[in-house]
Amino acid sequence: MKAVGLVTEYNPFHNGHAYHAATAKKISGADVAVAVMSGNFTQRGEVTMLDKWTRASEALDNGVDLVIELPIFYAVQPAHLFAQGAISLLNQLQVSELVFGAEHPKADFKKLVTAESLFNSDEFSHYNGTYASRFNQQMKQQTGIELTDPNDILAFAYHKAVSQLQAPIKLTAIQRISNQYHDNKISSEIASASAIRHAVINQLDYSLSVPSKTATDILEAKTSIDWNTCYPYLRYFINQVTIKSLQEIYQMSEGLEYKFKDVAETATTFDQFMSGIKSKRYTYSRLSRLCLYTLLQITNDEMLAATQQPYLRVLGFNKMGQEYLHTIKKDLEIPLVTKVDRDLKNGMVNLDYRAGKFIEQLTNLKQDMQKSPIIVK
């Protein structure tokens, strides 16, 4: 059996995602489409509008055969770590090809990877705004390619990860159709996830752009969660925690802990908080992720330990997906998790478990304990 990989957030699952899955299968000639999907939190440090089970179920309903959760220690990271995590899981899953959308699918991303490798890699670990723009300038001079669009950046990161991991995965970029990621109007059957979220929040019509299951799921969701819902908890935590403990949070560096403490005192909304901590030094996404690490109290030690022990958490499959999983099972080098028990929750799966507990508290939707993979007949 041949499998094609998809790296996804599905926030929420829309027609573009269904098109993506179908195209990936067609291009690659694969029997199954395997999606590695972020759990309840995204790469940009946001809460997903629907929980992971609902989104996995939408995917299985619309052409995806197997959904694996991208653990939070990979999912909520800058592009290069996100891509590295996703590629390493897809490699374990033995997909022969990864099909992904890019703003400039014809760009020579491989050439960029070679050019980038000549850079000072110490600097790369800072991934702050200043560095990014300097990096881009030089890249453009050397390769003629400008790396500014989010999916192009991910495309580059996939190429880099495949090269680093020496993964035998073919990388195929397809044109991202429709409007830009940040557009807000829904004018066609294909719209971006952010446009759909914007429409949902503002009670505009989005039905054209999503499969019927997604439309139903959004209508039926009792609680709409976003940073506004989560901020009171973040604020409470920052106000009470000691500077010493706050310093231990993953990526809390360069005095940001003092800024967090100062700003949380008076900022009553998440927007106010972000305005207060934002500076040229850091991108919005970097800070939003840091807010998430803080909310979930993820320490540096915990993050480092977690990334040393990746796993494949199965969220769901159909008959084909199940069959595929069965054929690759024996060759897996990392654990396959289908159910979270006491040991896993306190051990390997702890960060995802805690992230799920927070969502459970806000939504009353079970996330981990007593949950089995979704089986679609």
Place this chain on the structure above:
Amino acid sequence: MKAVGLVTEYNPFHNGHAYHAATAKKISGADVAVAVMSGNFTQRGEVTMLDKWTRASEALDNGVDLVIELPIFYAVQPAHLFAQGAISLLNQLQVSELVFGAEHPKADFKKLVTAESLFNSDEFSHYNGTYASRFNQQMKQQTGIELTDPNDILAFAYHKAVSQLQAPIKLTAIQRISNQYHDNKISSEIASASAIRHAVINQLDYSLSVPSKTATDILEAKTSIDWNTCYPYLRYFINQVTIKSLQEIYQMSEGLEYKFKDVAETATTFDQFMSGIKSKRYTYSRLSRLCLYTLLQITNDEMLAATQQPYLRVLGFNKMGQEYLHTIKKDLEIPLVTKVDRDLKNGMVNLDYRAGKFIEQLTNLKQDMQKSPIIVK
């Protein structure tokens, strides 16, 4: 000038409290009544129904001349530490007499203190349910006095503290009038604070039992805070925090941290949580206080450090109170705090400050920064 001391929570301030202040002045012949009052949290580990400024203002309106905040590291403690803290502040404040209500004011509390001193004091530090009842049995055999009513227990603790601190404070017990502390019906002008809180929550008439200012304050309070309001924050914190950090919380001992973690997973209300963690080993108050330390993330180290550095935080005064404060100022051995600045908030006053921040977040009522003592003309 002569001052009489009152140890209070005023949750809320009622007619019995006004009677208490008037009687204390009359009995002692004092010029001023100085109340040491718990801030936003009580000795039993509850949130006060009105914030500390509102309650201080009610007191100043009804016969009290000076209100000093009992810092949280004294206020939220078992009776013996609560009493020790209050007596030590009243001693600094040079009150010559403390007048307090007791269920059995004629009991020989001094005799009890002597009898108790013959006990194994190591055991006393456990102050758990089993110990309390064993202690009581022996006390009754030796002295004929049974120490079971809450104000009798405090009376005993005041005597013990005065003896330990060798404070030149006369202790005068007066009869607690009206119904028992746990009664719920309001049938006279004098009702217990818990009866009044019960009436407020259940929208029963309590107007007979409180001064007009208290009645107005309760009506005008926008947010009613209790453990139900606070529990989501406690639950979130327990779910996310590591066992290691939870173990560092003050009084978190004997594996309670595991119980906290286990129960918080499924308990969706504070009542459910308390039922889950309650055992014969611990009294409800002991656990309720532990919940509060956890909510405010007060570590053992922080609590120990804070108790080493007490202070007198002035919440308000009238002309007489101000004059009195002026006469004793020069003899104070501990700092007098009238305004919380940056240094104080990060230093000596930090625990009270954090407790206040939490209340601020829930009520939008400023608690510390930019607050000056209430001045009643």
